[in-house]
Amino acid sequence: xxxxxxxxxxxxxxxxxxxxxxxxxxxxxxxxxxxxxxxxxxxxxxxxxxxxxxxxxxxxxxxxxxxxxxxxxxxxxxxxxxxxxxxxxxxxxxxxxxxxxxxxxxxxxxxxxxxxxxxxxxxxxxxxxxxxxxxxxxxxxxxxxxxxxxxxxxxxxxxxxxxxxxxxxxxxxxxxxxxxxxxxxxxxxxxxxxxxxxxxxxxxxxxxxxxxxxxxxxxxxxxxxxxxxxxxxxxxxxxxxxxxxxxxxxxxxxxxxxxxxxxxxxxxxxxxxxxxxxxxxxxxxxxxxxxxxxxxxxxxxxxxxxxxxxxxxxxxxxxxxxxxxxxxxxxxxxxxxxxxxxxxxxxxxxxxxxxxxxxxxxxxxxxxxxxxxxxxxxxxxxxxx
Amino acid sequence: xxxxxxxxxxxxxxxxxxxxxxxxxxxxxxxxxxxxxxxxxxxxxxxxxxxxxxxxxxxxxxxxxxxxxxxxxxxxxxxxxxxxxxxxxxxxxxxxxxxxxxxxxxxxxxxxxxxxxxxxxxxxxxxxxxxxxxxxxxxxxxxxxxxxxxxxxxxxxxxxxxxxxxxxxxxxxxxxxxxxxxxxxxxxxxxxxxxxxxxxxxxxxxxxxxxxxxxxxxxxxxxxxxxxxxxxxxxxxxxxxxxxxxxxxxxxxxxxxxxxxxxxxxxxxxxxxxxxxxxxxxxxxxxxxxxxxxxxxxxxx
Numbered sequence: 001x002x003x004x005x006x007x008x009x010x011x012x013x014x015x016x017x018x019x020x021x022x023x024x025x026x027x028x029x030x031x032x033x034x035x036x037x038x039x040x041x042x043x044x045x046x047x048x049x050x051x052x053x054x055x056x057x058x059x060x061x062x063x064x065x066x067x068x069x070x071x072x073x074x075x076x077x078x079x080x081x082x083x084x085x086x087x088x089x090x091x092x093x094x095x096x097x098x099x100x101x102x103x104x105x106x107x108x109x110x111x112x113x114x115x116x117x118x119x120x121x122x123x124x125x126x127x128x129x130x131x132x133x134x135x136x137x138x139x140x141x142x143x144x145x146x147x148x149x150x151x152x153x154x155x156x157x158x159x160x161x162x163x164x165x166x167x168x169x170x171x172x173x174x175x176x177x178x179x180x181x182x183x184x185x186x187x188x189x190x191x192x193x194x195x196x197x198x199x200x201x202x203x204x205x206x207x208x209x210x211x212x213x214x215x216x217x218x219x220x221x222x223x224x225x226x227x228x229x230x231x232x233x234x235x236x237x238x239x240x241x242x243x244x245x246x247x248x249x250x251x252x253x254x255x256x257x258x259x260x261x262x263x264x265x266x267x268x269x270x271x272x273x274x275x276x277x278x279x280x281x282x283x284x285x286x287x288x289x290x291x292x293x294x295x296x297x298x299x300x301x302x303x304x305x306x307x308x309x310x311x312x313x314x315x316x317x318x319x320x321x322x323x324x325x326x327x328x329x330x331x332x333x334x335x336x337x338x339x340x341x342x343x344x345x346x347x348x349x350x351x352x353x354x355x356x357x358x359x360x361x362x363x364x365x366x367x368x369x370x371x372x373x374x375x376x377x378x379x380x381x382x383x384x385x
Numbered sequence: 386x387x388x389x390x391x392x393x394x395x396x397x398x399x400x401x402x403x404x405x406x407x408x409x410x411x412x413x414x415x416x417x418x419x420x421x422x423x424x425x426x427x428x429x430x431x432x433x434x435x436x437x438x439x440x441x442x443x444x445x446x447x448x449x450x451x452x453x454x455x456x457x458x459x460x461x462x463x464x465x466x467x468x469x470x471x472x473x474x475x476x477x478x479x480x481x482x483x484x485x486x487x488x489x490x491x492x493x494x495x496x497x498x499x500x501x502x503x504x505x506x507x508x509x510x511x512x513x514x515x516x517x518x519x520x521x522x523x524x525x526x527x528x529x530x531x532x533x534x535x536x537x538x539x540x541x542x543x544x545x546x547x548x549x550x551x552x553x554x555x556x557x558x559x560x561x562x563x564x565x566x567x568x569x570x571x572x573x574x575x576x577x578x579x580x581x582x583x584x585x586x587x588x589x590x591x592x593x594x595x596x597x598x599x600x601x602x603x604x605x606x607x608x609x610x611x612x613x614x615x616x617x618x619x620x621x622x623x624x625x626x627x628x629x630x631x632x633x634x635x636x637x638x639x640x641x642x643x644x645x646x647x648x649x650x651x652x653x654x655x656x657x658x659x660x661x662x663x664x665x666x667x668x669x670x671x672x673x674x675x676x677x678x679x680x681x682x683x684x685x686x
Contacts, residue, residue, distance in 0.1 A: 078441050175407060179400050186400040190430045214439060218431035222438040233492055245460060298435075302428050306397060 005060035005145050006067065008053050023069065024090065024111050026062035028052070040110060061115040064146025072147060073206055079225035083213075084206045087150065088114060088122045088133040092228065118148065123158075126294055127217050127273040128195040130155045131209065150209040154197035165200040171208050173201075174215035183347075189303050191217055191273045191293075220274070220295040227277075227296050235299035238281045244305065251308040256280055258315050263288045265342075266304055267297070324379035326370070333357035333366060386442035388421035389413060389650055392433055392462055393450040393595065395426030402596045403429055405637045406450055412643035412667065418660035419446075419650075427457070433465035437493050445497045446650040450595055450637065452504030454483050455542035467491040468499060480544040481505040481551045485653035498653040503637075503645045504593065505548050506652075510555045512641045517562075517589040520621060520633035527561035531583035535576050535592040535605060538569035546572070549593050562589075570600065570608070577608045580626040587622070587629045595637035606632060640668030 014021060015030045022028075027038040035047045037055050039062055044055050056063055069090075075081040085092055091108040109117060121134040132151040136143045157165060168177075181187055181194040201212055213221060226232040235243075237259050241252035254262070263286055267276045275293035278300060279285040290297075300308070326334075336357030340346050349356050356362065372378050391410050396402035406424045414422045425436035437445060447466065449458045454476070463471040468488045476483035483501025490497055503509060517532055518524050534556070536549030546569060553567040563585050568576040579588060590609065592601045603615040611619035611632055622629035636642075644664045651657050 075441065079439075080441065172407075172411065186398070188397040188429065214431075219435035219439050222435065226438070243464065245464075246456065301430075302432055303397060306428075 005057070006063045007144070008056070010067075011056075011063060012049060021066060023066045024062070026059070026066055026111070060145070061111050064144070065111050065115070067144060068146040068148060072144075079222045080207065080210045082225050082228060083210060083221045084133075084148075084150075087124050087131055087209070088118055088148065089124075090114060121151075125155055126213060127191060127220070128155050128193060129153075129213065129216060130158055131213075148206065149203045150206060151200065151202050152204060152209060152212055153200040154195060156197040157200065160197075162200060162202070165198055168199060168201050169203070171201070171204070171212035171215060174212045178216050189272060189301070191220070192271065193269075193273055217273075217295070223298055224295040226298075232277065232296055232298055234277050234279075234296075236278045236281050236284075237286075237300060240278070240300045240305070241308070248305055248309050250312045251305060253316070254308050254312045255315055258311055260286055260288055262304065262308060262311060266307060267291070269293065272297070321382040321384075322379040323382050324370075324377055330366060330370070333362065337363060386420040387444040387446065387655055388423065388440045388442035389419040389646070389655070390423045390425055390436055390440075390445060390447045391450050391646060392425045392436075392447055392466075393427075394457070395429035396596075396598070397428050399598055402598060405596050405635070405642065408638070408640070409450070409643040409646050412640065412664055413646060413660070415667070416647075416657070416660035416663050418647065418657040419655070427461065427465075433462055434467075437466060437490055437495065437497070440493075440495070443495050444655075445495050446500060446653055446655045447497060448500045448646050448649045449502040450642075450646070451502040452536070452593055452595060452637075453542060453544040453548040454478060454480055454502060454505060455544050458483070458502050463488075463499065466497070466499075468497060471499070476501060480547040485649075487653075498650075498655070500649040500653050503642065503649060504595075505551065506645050506649055507555070508645045508648045509636075510552045512639050512645060513552055513591050513593070513636055514556060514559075514561070515641050516591045516633050516636050516639050517631075519639070520591075520631045521587075521589060526589065528563065529585060529587065530562055531564040531566070531585040531588040532556060532562040533566050533568050533576070533579055533582070533588055533590045535568045535570070535590060537594070537600070538571040552593070570604065575608075576605055579609050579630065580628045583628065586627070587631065589631040589633070591633050591636050594635035597635045597638060601635045641665070643668060 011021070015028060015035070019030045020028070025040050027036075029036045033048065035049070035052045036045045037043070037047060037052060039059055041059075047055055069081075073081055073084055082092060089107060089109045114122075115135065118133060118135045121132040124131045124133075130153050133148055134151070136147045136149055153165065177199055178190055178195060179187060180196070182196055187194055195216070204212060210221060223232060238252065241254065244251055259280055263276065266272065267290070268288065269291040272291075273293045274291070274295055274297035276290035277296045277298060340349065340358030346358060349359050351360070353359050354362055370377055391406055393403065393406040395406070403424070403426060406426070410422050410424050413419065420442050421440050423431065423436055423439060425431050425433050427433060431439060447462075449462055451458050459473040467490045469491055471486070471488055475486035478501065483505065485498050485500045488497050488499055489495070513534060518526050521530070534549050534553045537545050539546050546567070549567045549569070553565050556562065557565040564583055566574065566582050568574050568579060568582065570576055574582055576590070579590065592605060594601050606612050606615050606619050609630060609632070610625045611623040611630060619632065622631045644661060647657055647660050647664060651661070
C-alpha cells in the first residue's frame with residue numbers, strides 16, 4: 001500500500017535486500033520482522049511494518065529525500081551528484097573522502113530545513129550563473145514526492161520578471177547563449193565575466209542542469225569536485241610551458257616577472273571567473289592574487305598559452321631609451337589611454353567628454369600633434385656614447 | 386557506460402570553427418548510441434586536457450575531427466589527454482590506416498580508445514561524394530562532371546596530401562565522375578589552376594577541410610578566380626575560363642560526417658546499435674547542414 005507521500009512498499013523492499021537504510025539523517029534498520037527508525041528528532045525501536053509506516057508519516061521528507069538521491073540522482077561519488085547536493089545545501093561530507101566535514105558543511109541544511117528552503121527555492125551562484133533548486137510543487141502522478149527541478153539564469157536577472165526573459169529548456173541552447181558578449185563579440189574564454197543576460201532555463205532535471213552548466217562553464221564542476229575531494233591536480237606554469245611543442249615550444253622562456261604580469265593581465269577576477277590555483281612552479285608562488293572564484297583553474301588555459309607566445313617574443317627584445325617631447329598632461333594622457341583600453345572602458349567614454357584623456361577627440365588631437373608623417377610617435381632613440 | 390568524445394581544433398578568433406563539431410556531436414546524441422557525448426578542443430573549452438574527467442562512463446571513445454594523421458593526432462591530442470604509453474606506432478599506419486589504440490590516461494581511471502582521424506576513414510569517401518551531390522543539387526551527379534578534391538598540401542605534414550589522394554583514388558575507382566583529381570593549396574597540382582586539369586565543363590570542387598574559415602572561404606575561392614574579393618561572395622556554379630565551378634565549403638560541415646565519427650567509434654569496439662542507419666537516414670542528401678555558402682570571415686586560429 002502506498003501513502004500519498006511516498007511508496008512504503010518500495011521502502012520495505014529495499015529493507016528486505018539491504019536491511020539498513022542510512023541517508024541524510026534517516027536511519028532504518030530491519031531486524032527480522034521489526035524495525036528501528038532513527039532521525040535527528042527521535043528514535044523508535046521494535047516497530048512492526050505497520051507501525052513503521054505510521055511513524056514515518058510525519059517524517060516523509062526523510063524518505064522522499066532518500067528516494068530522490070538514491071534513485072533519481074544516483075551516481076554515488078560523481079561530480080554530478082556532489083554538485084546537485086551543493087545546489088540545495090545538502091551536506092557534502094559524504095561526497096568527499098576527507099574525514100573532517102568539508103568547508104561548506106557549516107552552511108549545509110538538514111532535511112526538514114532543506115525541504116522548507118526547497119519549497120521556496122534554494123539559490124546558488126556559479127560564476128555568473130544563478131541556480132535555483134526547488135521541489136516539484138504540483139501533485140503530478142508522474143513525479144514522485146521529493147522530486148527536484150532546477151532553474152538557471154544570469155545573476156544580473158535575479159530580480160527580472162520571468163516574462164521578460166527568453167525561456168529555454170534544452171541545455172544545448174547554453175552553447176549559443178555563451179558564444180558572444182553583449183556587443184556581439186566572440187567569447188573564446190567561457191569563464192570571462194561577459195556572459196549575456198536575458199534568458200532562463202526553467203524546470204531542468206538535475207542531469208540537464210549539469211549539462212547546461214557544462215556548456216556555460218566547461219569542466220568547472222569536475223575540477224571543483226576534485227578540489228572538494230582533495231584530488232585537484234594542478235599543473236603550474238613551468239610544467240605547462242615545458243610540455244608545449246610546435247609554435248608554443250618557446251613559452252618556457254618567458255621570464256618569471258613576465259609571468260606575474262601575464263597573470264595580472266589575464267587571470268584576475270575581472271577577466272576570468274576561475275580561481276587560479278596554478279603558480280609559477282610547485283613551491284614558487286606568484287604574487288598576483290588567484291581570485292575568489294567558486295571553481296578552480298588548474299592550469300594555464302589555451303588563451304594564456306597563446307598570449308604567452310606573443311609575450312615571449314616581445315620580451316626577447318632589448319630595451320632602449322627614447323626621447324620624445326611631451327607636456328606633463330600629455331604624459332598623463334598616455335597613461336589614461338592605456339588604462340582605458342586595459343579596463344575595456346573606451347566604449348563608455350562619452351563623445352564630448354574631452355576631460356577624459358581617452359576620449360576619441362583627445363586621442364586624435366594628440367596623434368595630430370605628436371605623430372610624424374609616417375604615423376609614428378616622434379621619438380628618438382638615445383645613444384649614450 | 387560508454388562515452389564518445391569528438392576532439393577538434395576550435396578557434397580563439399572564429400566562433401564558427403566549432404560549429405561542425407557541435408553539429409556532428411548533436412547528430413550522434415540524437416541516436417542515443419552513447420551514454421555521454423562531449424566535444425573538446427585545442428583552442429576552446431572544454432580543452433582536451435579537461436574533457437575526460439567530465440565523463441562518468443568508464444569506456445571512452447575519442448574520435449579526432451581532423452583530416453589527416455600528423456602533428457595534432459599523433460602528438461598534441463594524446464599528450465593533452467595524458468594517454469599513458471602512447472606511441473604513434475600503435476596505430477600501425479603508413480599515413481592513412483590508423484584505426485584505434487586502447488590506452489589508459491594518467492588522470493582518470495578509464496579505458497580510452499583513441500581512434501584515427503575522421504579524414505582518413507573509408508566512409509569519408511562517401512561524404513565527399515555526398516558533398517558533390519548537395520552542391521550540385523543532383524543525387525546522380527557524375528556523368529560529364531569532373532571532381533576536384535582539394536587539400537592543404539604538405540606544408541607541415543605529408544600525410545595531409547596522402548589523405549586527399551587516398552579518397553581521390555577511391556572515388557576514381559567508382560567510375561562515377563568523368564575525371565577525379567587531387568589538388569592542393571601549396572603544392573602542385575595547385576587549385577589555382579583548377580581549370581587546366583579538367584576537360585569537363587562542369588567541375589565540382591570539394592575542399593577536404595574540417596571547418597570553414599580563412600582557407601575555404603577566402604583563399605581558395607579567390608585563388609580559383611570564383612570571385613575577386615571573397616567578401617562579395619561567388620555564384621554556384623561560377624564561370625571560370627569557360628568552365629562551371631561548383632564550389633562547396635569545407636566537407637567537414639557535411640551532415641554525413643556524423644556517420645564517419647560513428648564508424649570510427651564502432652571500429653574501435655563501441656556498441657552503436659542501429660545508430661549508423663538512423664544517421665544516414667537523417668543526413669541523406671537533402672538533409673545537409675553544410676550547403677550554406679555565405680562567405681564567412683576569420684582565420685582558423
